[in-house]
Amino acid sequence: LRHALLYGFDVVCYEAQSEVGGLWRFNPEDTEYSSVMRSTVINTSKEFTAYSDFPPAVEEPNFMHNTRMLNYLRSYADHFHLTKHICFEHKVLDISRAENYSTTGQWNVQVQDTRSGLIVLERFDGVLHCTGHHAVPHSPAPFPGQDKFGGRVMHAHEYKDWRGFENQTIVVVGVGNSGCDIAVELSRVAKQVHLVSRRGTWVYNRIFHYGRPVDCVRYNRLSAAVGKLLPHTFATSYVHNQLNFRFDHQLYGLKPEHDALGAHPTINDDLPNRICNGSIKIRPQIARFSEGEVEFEDGSVAEGVDTVIFSTGYSVGFPEIEGGGLVKVDNNQVDLYQYVFPLSLAHDTLGIIGLIQPFGSIIPIAEMQVRLVLAAIAGEDKMPTNEERRAIMSRKATEMSKRYVKSRRHTVQVDYLPYMDELSSLIGCDVPVWYSHLPHDPSMALKALTAPHTAYFYRLAGPHAWSGAREAIFGIEKRITAALNPTYQAPSSKRPHLIFIILLLVFLFLIF
16 A cells, blocks of 8 residues: 555555454454464564564663554554555455456456445455455365364464463474464473474574674674575585584484575474473374374374364465466465566566565565565566566575475575565665765665665665655664663774674675
8 A cells, every 4th residue: 555655546455353453463353364363473584574664662672572563553554544544344245357357467356345235346456455364274185183182273274372281282383483382381381292393494583693683683794795605515515504503403303304595484482491491302204194183104102182183274265366367376386477477477567476485584585575566567577578587586486495305385586686686686675885985975774785675775766756765764773672671882993984884895805
C-alpha cells in the first residue's frame, strides 16, 4: 500500500482477517490462518526487520517480542495512513485474467465480504498476491503404526503455547526455527522432550561477539566483498568454527552432513542449554509408532509418549489464482522470475510477494518485491526479456542446487544482499557504490562500507528516494545500543581517519 500510493495508484487491499498484522497477530484460537506462538521473538534484529522508510523506535529491543512487532506494523500503517485503503474481513475467492488482458494486462478479482456474505467482482490494472508461504501446513506421510498411536498428533501450526502440555512426554519432529522454539519452550514444563532431527542442523545465536546482533555484524558491504573473494571451504570452515565454539554440534547430536552455508539456518539461543540439562533429547528420524511409544531409526524408543508435534513446514499453493492452474507448484517448486513474476504471462501485472526463504529478514525483501511489481505496472522497470529471464532462472536453479541441500524449504531460498541488489537494479534504486561518497561525504562512504546494510540504503537514490535515509543509516548504532543501555557512550577513536584509511587499503588490496 505504501509504495502503491507513492506511485499515485488508486489502491485497495483485501485482508481476510479483522486487523493489521497477519501471522504476527497472535491468535489463541485454532483457525485456518497461521499466527505466531505466544512467546515468539523475531529472529532478525529490529534494524534488518524494518521497512526502508520507518526505522524502529530507539527504545525497542533489538529482538522484538511478537507483540512489539505487531505494534511496529500497526504504527507503520497508521503513520502512512494505510488502513483506510484496507477492506478487512474480505476474502479473495478468485483472481483471473480479464477478457481484455492481452491488450491491457488487467485482472478480475472476485472477493467476498465474510461479514455479510456479499460477493463482488472488481477489475484491476495490477494485482499483488501477498499471502507469503506459511498458510497450508505440511505433514509427512504417515509412519508405520501411526494409526495405532494412542496419543495426540498435531502440526506446529496448531501450537499456541505450553499450556496443556505440562508433565507430558513429547516428540517434536523438525529442527527448523519453529520446531526448536517449541521444543525449548515445552522442555521447561514437560516431563521429557524428544527432538527429532532427520539430517541435523547448524544452530545460530541471535547475538554475536560483544553482544552485537549477529545480522548487524554479518551483513555489510565489506564482509560481502571479503566473502566473495575467500574460497568456499575457508568461509565454511570459519563459520563452523564460530558455531562449534559455542557448542560442539557433533557432540550434541546435531551436526549435519551439509556445511553451514548449505541450508537455511536455525536460530535459537537456548537449545544447547536444554540439551545439556537433559530436558531435550536429540533423536534421529522416526522409524515407527506403537500405541504409546515412538521408535527411532537408531533403535532407541521414547516410551509413554503423550503428544507428537510435526514442525515440518508448509506447502505452497495458489488455488485462488485461476483455480491453481496459472501458478503451478511441483513439490514446492514454483517457476517465477525473481520469485515474483509467472513466466507464462504476457504482462508483468501480477506479482507473487513473500514467496521466499531468506538468509535475512523477509520484510524488507518483500517490500523490495512490491517496489519491483509496482515499477513494472507503472512501466518504469528495467526487466529483461522472457528468454533472458528463463536463462537467469536456469542459472540460479543450478547455483542453488549446488549450494543447498535438497529440501522443500530451499526451493525459495535467497540471500539477503545479492537478492536485494538484483531487485534494486531492476527498479533503478541501486545503492550508490561506497566510494562515490568520498568526494562530498566521506563519513557516508565509511557507513556504506561497514554499517549494517539495512533497507534504508535502498532509499538513498532512485525512484521515491527518501530524504531521511541518511539519518536513518547514521542512527543505526544509536538505536542498537540505546535499546540495551540508554546512557551508553561508545569509546571514541582518536584517529577515525586512520580507521578509514586502513579499511580502504584492505579493500583495495582485496579487489586488486
